[in-house]
Amino acid sequence: MGSRTRHFAIITVLIAVSTVVVYFLINLYLFERPFGASAEASQIETMFQAHFILMGFLFAIIVVPLGYAIVVFRQKEGDDTDAPHIHGNTTLEIVWTIIPVLIVVGFAIWGSFFYWDLVSANEGEVEIRVQGYKWDWTFYYPEHSVPGEPPRQDQTLVVETGQPVVLTMQANDVIHAFWVPQFRVKQDVVPYNIAIRSDNGDRQVIDLSFANPNYEEAAEAFNYSPQEVRIIPDQPGVYRLRCAEICGTQHWAMLANVIVLDTDDYQAWVNGELTLPADPNFANGTPDTEGYYLDELKAFCDEQEFSGVNCESEY
Amino acid sequence: MRTLYYIVTSALVRGLIGQGITAFVVYQGMVSLRNALGYDTTQGVYDEPSGVMAALISVIGFLLAAGVFTDWLKWIGGEDPPLKHGAQGRPEWTRYINVDVNHKVIGIQYGIASMVILLLGGLLAIIFRLELAMPGLQFLDGDAYNTLFSAHGIIMIVSIFSGIAAMINYLGPVMIGASDMSFPRLNAFSYWVSIPAATVLLSALVVGGWDTGWVAYPTHSTTTTMLGVQMFLLGFYINGFSSIASGLNMVVTTVYMRAKGMSYFRMPIFVWAAVSASILQATITQTVGLALTMVVAQRALGLEFFTPVTDPALIELGFPGGDPTLYQHLFWFYSHPAVYVWILPGLGVISELLPVFTRKPLFGYKWIALSSVGIALVGSIVWAHHMFTSGMPVTWKIPFMISTLFVAIPTGVKFFSWVATIWEGKMRFDTPMLFVLGAISVFLLGGLSGPILGTIATDMHLHDSYFVVGHFHATIFGGFVFPFFAAIYYWWPKATGKMYSEALGKLHFWIMVPGFWVMSLTQMRTGVLGMRRRIADYGPDLGIADEQALITVATLAIGWSILIMLYNLIVSLRSQEEAVPNPWGSRSPEFMSPSPLPEFNFDGPIQVIGEPYDYGLDDSTYVVPASAAGD
Structure with missing residues (x-):
């Protein structure tokens, strides 16, 4: 050889x-x-x-x-010659x-x-609307809302295991980004359009915010399509949504709890019978590590008997 | 006393004073004018439109006071001033603080600027890394943290631009056997315009800071109340003139100034990389200029380019509403290829040094040369991979994913050719070679962490995470920082005539390379675990506190090792011992001349009569004096 x-x-x-x-x-x-x-x-x-x-x-x-x-092949001691000529x-x-x-x-x-x-769209998916703003998140649940009234909203994202969800997103000031590491998806949340309608010479400002009770109508009239991301949550637990696009002073603290519940617990939450853990919100005062509300999360995990992995290793 | 006189009357000091006075006068004038017109000028740290005007005009003030325009103004007046060479009766060192047209002086000026700015950018990084060493906010608040990381980003970018300009200016002309650049005055302008650009940029730190990062996405950048953002945008913008002018200059120099016999495929390989980078910077910088101007104009003049307002009446007339993501396209159309501008010269240094220290020809010269061009071309059509999560339609994302993956091809050709060059090479481990090997290993980290960001499915998790921070630092350290340091060590005896301490050089290497590996890999690890970029605090719930502390320790190690390098270099300048003209046994033209190089590089014209990297071939010569060539 x-x-x-x-x-x-x-x-x-x-x-x-x-x-x-x-x-x-x-x-x-x-x-x-x-x-x-x-x-x-x-x-x-x-x-x-x-x-x-x-x-x-x-x-x-x-x-x-x-x-x-x-x-x-390194140069040996005392060898000053060149290497083979291979070009x-x-x-x-x-x-x-x-x-x-x-x-x-x-x-x-x-x-x-x-x-x-x-x-691609999943069969039977329900829509949850996510609004990001400096420096917090609000979630709107059209499925649980009465038409014509302000939509049901919460500071926590609550989803049901096995239920496909399409999260539509808008920001109302600057670009934010939706990231839940445990879901592996990320989507920028871009400021929504304020539409100006000028029929008959009258300029009329139309609010395309998810908070608008007539949002669907306004969105349809202006062909407005917010950003969206799809998930099928499959492991009950408490996770955290973190803003992933620099958005100013408290960007790092722009968090929200994301709770995946099985069907029974989810129904209990829909009926208002389930108390959720505190929302990590730094809007008031200087945050320290306490501002992450980890004890509350832990207590909720224990109470829900979430199977070990996610709750214990994360919090 | 005389030293002080030379300093005070130097172009640098005159320029800075001129800039200061111009800025003050224009600002006060604008404020009075706006007051008289009935505008409110008391909002914020300073009156924004007046500040913008003052910053722009102040650059002209600097250039006039420093004398950068003197010859051109004389041309306008009908005179024909000759190019001034030498120190004009002053000591030799004053050439470096005065307007000088010699490409080597300009190269060293760039090099000093690059190192000074690098230290500043590194210092900022160390401050915020200390903050991140533990969960919780210790000594910075959100705004201070945001200012520090934003400034770290753009200051390092300015340092990189200076660093590549240092290498291209010093080495470009001499490597092709020319006596100087094609346009020496424009070359001086390129350097001197980057100084007022840097002062405008740095002024952002003292007029309130800014919190947009170096990317400055609207609508955050158009609405933030931290007014340093304007100075950042303008400093970034003005620096673009330097890029465009020096890019053009290098391309023209390479086309027209090559020595006899120096055909394109006989040029030292570094020149190929330098020209590829120069073509890129001369042609893409304009779009970021446009993007930055639009943000400046939206803030100062109220032009709503990026505010998402839809007016159907305007749409009927063909005007779409403002769009925040428009900026991202314009910005990344430049800023992605810009990364290749930074790394191509560094990759050129790797290819240049490998044959010298392995005593073996460069494997596949033409393939390496053309892969630089390939990287520049493919790199220009991948920009939207920075926007995979921005809400673009899927049908746009997929083509950009495919083009991004194709960057791997020319990059792979370089890696394989390097390995083939090293294979069977009789490698010597002098400090420059160690840094070349370090560069290859670190650039490999950057390269291998790339494809996972290029496929959209995995990028959805990793985008804007610390994984990207680790990837980016690996590409830039491997593609620029390590090769730049290799180049400094390698050409130091050529540029100064002095030799540094090998022992300290090796110490620098053995601290910095492991330090960097630890830093970069740990950054990537925390990113996969859920750490976001650009955050002042990560919370204890992510379980990454130990990793963050480790990153900080590694950062400090890198910082100390760079101080060792500077100490080593500065001490060597005082040494009495003269370096030999060709300490590495190189065949390159610059090593045929004495150290330091004479004013016009060679005693007379030179001529190329052989291949550049024929190590191991007896009786082969690359360059000879034209007089000895016999024709």
Whole structure:
């Protein structure tokens, strides 16, 4: 076996081993994902895994030959001569262009269908409207509202396990972003339109806010489509919504509780028979760690007997 | 005494005084005028429209007082002033604080500016990293934190622009065998306009700060009451003139000033990267200028570009309502490729140094050269991947996902070619080479954390999280900071004629590279766990307090290691020992000349008679004096 062949044989083995080691390191420790609480989270997990395998392989294919060359080929003491004169290899260059192209095309096609599928409407979904503003969140529940009256609203997002939800979103000052890490979805919340109607020369300002009792009518008249994101929550528990787009002084404190309840508890909440934990709201005074209301969350978790994982590891 | 006189009468000091006086006079004049017209000028820290006018005019005040326009004004007057070379009867060091047209002086001016600004930006980062070391707010409030991270971002960007300009200016002309840039006066203008731009930018910190981040998305940037935002926008805007002018200059220089025999595929590889970056910055900077101008105008003049108001009467006339996301397109159309402007020269440095320290030809020269162009081209059509969560239609997101993934192809070609260059190379581990290896490893972190952000499904979780912060810092440290430091160590003896301490250089490396790995990977880890970007506090409920403390410790280590480098370099300047002309055994043209390089780089014209990286081939020569070439 020639020395070149021997070197290549050794690094091939090392690359295979490193790929596996790096993949496990990334998957189990380094890029550990938070608890998954929605159908989307499990779906997206597949793509995370694909990326982790790719990361492990690409890391190995660069770092192993690099490290091997550093150790084996380095300049020996007393050797002042130059290295072999190898200035390139067109076949090799074409190979390491074409193979990545194939991987990229594969990822692009798979990723497109994957995403399309992820954001397509689910059957029987109900709408919840999310309004973000400096520096808090309000949720409107058209399903539980009486037409013509101000919609039912809450400072906590309450959803039912297994019930597909479409969250429509608007901001009323600056751009915010909706992120619940346990749901794995994020969506910017863009300031809504104040429409100005000028029929017959009269300029009339139309309020497109979710708080407007006649919101549907106004939205239809102006063809207004707020941002939206879809989830099917599947693990009961208490999570937190965090604003992910810089929005000023108290951006970091723009939080809300997100509570996933099973059907019985959800009905109890709809009927007003369930007391929710305190809303993390820093609007008054300087917040400290107490402002996160962690004890209240913990108490609620205990009371609801939420199965360990999410409540204990998170709070 | 004479030293003081030289400093006080230098272009730098004259310019700063001129800028200060102009700003004061224009501001007072504008306020009086607006008062007379009946406007209320007492709102906020300063009167905003007057402040904007004062900041813009003050830049002209600086340039006039510093004498940057002198020759051009003389041309207008019909004179034909010659290019001034040398220190004009003053000590040599005064060239660095006066308007000088020599590309090497300008390169070093940029380099000093870059390091000073880097230290400032790093200091800001350390302040807010200390705040983040523990959950809860310790010593900063929301506004102070927001100002610090916003300033850290843009100050580092200015430092990076200065850093790449330092490398391109110092190395570009000499590497292609030219005596200077095509337009030496424009070159001086590029540098000197970046100084008043920096002062305007820094003034944002003292007139109230700002809380928009360096991206300044409307409607937050158009409504925030922290008035530093205007100075930030204007400073960013004015710095664009520097980018455009120096980009054009480098492209023209490369096309027209190459030495005899220096065909495009015989240029040192760094020049390919520098030209790719220069073409980008000369052609894309305009759109961010437009975006920034629109925000300035919306704030100061009340033009509602980004306010989401729909008026059907206007829509019938063809005017859509204002749209907050319009800004994001204009901004990222520049700001994404801008990242390639920052990293391409650094990747060029990696490709340039590898053959020297492995004693082996650069593997696949043409492929590496063209991959720089490829990165520049593909990088220009991926901008909307910054907007995957902005509410764009799915049919827009998917093409941008595909184009983003394709960036991996030319980047992969570079990585594989580097590895092939190193393979069987007789590697020497001098400080510059260590930093090149560090750069490759760190850029690999940045590269590998990219595709997961490029596919929309996974980006929905990671977007605007600390994962992005880790990814971004890895690309910039790997693509700019480490190669820049490698370049400083590598060309230091060439530029100064002095040699630094190898031991301290290695100490710097062995603190900074592990420090950076820990910092970046831990940032990514916390991001996956749910840490958002740009937040003053993360709360104890995320369970990432230990990681945050670790990031802070790593940041401090990086900070200290950079101080070691500066100490090392400054001490070496005082050393009596002269560096040899070619300490690394390089074949590049600049190492054929004495250190420091003479005023016009070479004693006479040079000629290229061979390939640039033929290490290991006996009797091969790259450049010779044209007189010795025999024709």
